[in-house]
Amino acid sequence: MVAIVSTAAYLGLEARRVEVQVQLASGVPAFVVVGLADKAVGESRERVRAAIAAIGLSLPPKRITVNLSPADLPKEGSHYDLPIALGLLAAMGVVDAETLSDYLIVGELSLDGRIAGSPGVLLAAMLASGEGRALICPAVQGAEAAWAGTSVVAAPDLLSLLNHLKGEQMLSAPQPGGAEDGWSGTDLQQVKGQETAKRALEIAAAGNHNLLMVGPPGAGKSLLASCLPGILPPLDAAEALEVSMVQSVAGTLTGGRMTRVRPFRHPHHSASMAALTGGGLRVKPGEISMAHLGVLFLDELPEFQRAVLDSLRQPLETGEVSVARANAHVTFPARVQLIAAMNPCRCGHLGDPALACARAPRCAADYQAKVSGPLLDRIDLAIEMAAVSAADLVLPPPAEGSAEVAARVAAARGVQRERYAADGIRTNAEADGAVLERAAALDAPARALLAQAAEAMRLSARGFHRVLRVSRTIADLAGTDTIGRGQVAEALSYRRRAPTN
Structure with a gap:
């Protein structure tokens, strides 16, 4: 039988x-x-x-x-x-x-x-x-x-x-697990000073852009990154289901509880390629997939193995990661917002005559060269952060916190959701090709500045389009349909430049 x-x-x-x-x-x-x-x-x-x-x-x-x-x-x-x-x-x-x-x-x-x-x-x-x-x-x-x-x-x-x-003892039908709402982590009111970095963080959150923070130890890079989930809009029902499916495969969905808070993953810099992108003997999603529709925070960026970092280049571009094995070919989603932080050099005090090492500025070029140019080209905003002064630390908490910034981010995301409703994408960071051309309504001065800067800064095609996306997000935060010269100039100011010897 x-x-x-x-x-x-x-x-x-x-x-x-x-x-x-x-x-x-x-x-x-x-x-x-x-x-x-x-x-x-x-x-x-x-x-x-x-x-x-x-x-x-x-x-x-x-x-x-x-x-x-x-x-x-x-x-x-x-x-x-x-x-x-x-x-x-x-x-x-x-x-x-x-x-x-x-x-x-x-x-x-x-x-x-x-x-x-x-x-x-x-x-x-x-x-x-x-x-x-x-x-x-x-x-x-x-x-x-x-x-x-x-x-x-x-x-x-x-x-x-x-x-x-057999119908002898009926089991009761289970009910769906609860849903967690609201971020209970770090608030932007805890960050003193660093107004430029806060502005960059708001732009990154509004358009789902990748962000790199460079600054000395103690400047607040990790603190700012931990504030990001608190200003991001909550997951909608479809997004929450996507995130929960990844967690289910990884075995981390405990108690059947879904969450509307976007994932925030921060692997240690000793993570292997399989840990970051997925794989193993039994193929499991890696950190980049566990952060799907959320944030992947890489602290001490140059301390990661170079091959591990370069393995992120394709997922950051396509929004998915494919793990190929002899007996299986598995694809996991990986639509993440990359937030990275690094010191300017190994000692961390480049530019400070009292603390910088004797090899400055050569040590900065060597240290930052550990991160490949193609990976840096995929980062939309890069900011230099100075050390927080004692005068900043004794100031009272800022009046504006995560709640106020989150409201502006949510409004900008709402504009993007309506703009791309027919295109199946969510944010400016995902816009490409004809969709981006249609969305980027540049006025004449803005177009001229962008063309001039692209030539002077030797922007790649990818870099050009990323500046365009950031400009569109800045305009969305300002509530304008047309991208002006000021928005393009601000977006260009966040573009990463290579260190000089």
């Missing part, structure tokens, strides 16, 4: 349906799992055997073959335990196989029969909803699966699930 149940395989943020075919046949007793399964799936045999024994049943003395179809699709993870166990129980006649055909099943089994959580349940729920099926999943992830809008059976253990399927 062959029993068939459905489960899912995850490729990036895509879930594909997998048939679990279980056959009981005469012959030498054995338990074989085939279908391009990894080690975690192969080990499910022992977990399934122990879980079935825990509910008072034993496997029949037959040859048990489990085929995961399609056989050429890689199968990774422990969420195949529960569908294999239910398929085996259906083949044994313990549970009705026809009843299971209405469900898509995921979950890891413990040796005592409990059903443990596993990454990717939200993706499986979305797949089940699209196919008109219900979902069977662990009880601890029922709130997460309920966001997909499909019928969910969230079982704490194998025995209670069997009783539910």
Whole structure:
């Protein structure tokens, strides 16, 4: 007899349906799992055997073959335990196989029969909803699966699930987890001085632009970066679902709680390429994907390995990262706002006669050369920050905080949302080609200044378009439809120049 149940395989943020075919046949007793399964799936045999024994049943003395179809699709993870166990129980006649055909099943089994959580349940729920099926999943992830809008059976253990399927003890349907609103982190009122940097941060937030802050230790670079989530607009429902899907695959969506606060990721400079862009033995999203639709903050930028930094160049341009392996090609979303901070040189005190090292200014060129030109070309705004003086530190907190700046940012984002409604993009930073040409309404003096500056500053085509996008954002903050000479001049003032020897 062959029993068939459905489960899912995850490729990036895509879930594909997998048939679990279980056959009981005469012959030498054995338990074989085939279908391009990894080690975690192969080990499910022992977990399934122990879980079935825990509910008072034993496997029949037959040859048990489990085929995961399609056989050429890689199968990774422990969420195949529960569908294999239910398929085996259906083949044994313990549970009705026809009843299971209405469900898509995921979950890891413990040796005592409990059903443990596993990454990717939200993706499986979305797949089940699209196919008109219900979902069977662990009880601890029922709130997460309920966001997909499909019928969910969230079982704490194998025995209670069997009783539910037989109609003897019905499990209550889980409710979607709560949604977190509001940023409770650093407020801009905590930043004293650095008015130019605050202005650049507001422009970066309004247009979703990449920002580089260069300044001595203690100038407030990290403090300013930590303020950014507080002035960004909250995620809308569709964006929150995108972010939650990434978190589900990574296994960090706890309690099924979604959040409307944009992600803020700040990896240490010792991070490897796989940690930053994704990968590993079992391909997982990296920091740039975990920051999708949010902020990726790279402090001490030159201290990262150069190859690791250069691996960000393509994702920053395309908004997605592709991880290629011999047996799989996985794509994760990576539409992030890059905020970077660095000292001007290794000692950090370039330009200060009392503190700078003897190798200045040569040390600045060597230190900053660790960051490649093509990566710097993808940064829209770069600002030089001076050390905060004692006079600034004793001043009272500024009257304007994150709430006031966030209101202006939200208004500018609203203008951009209306402007690009038909183009499927959200912000000025994503505008390109004909869309950017249509949006960039330059008056004659602004056009002349931009052309002159592009020649004098030797801007690349990418750099030219990034200046244009920043100019459009500055005009949006000012509430003007036309980009004037002043907006172009301010955007050009933020353009990064190479250090001189």
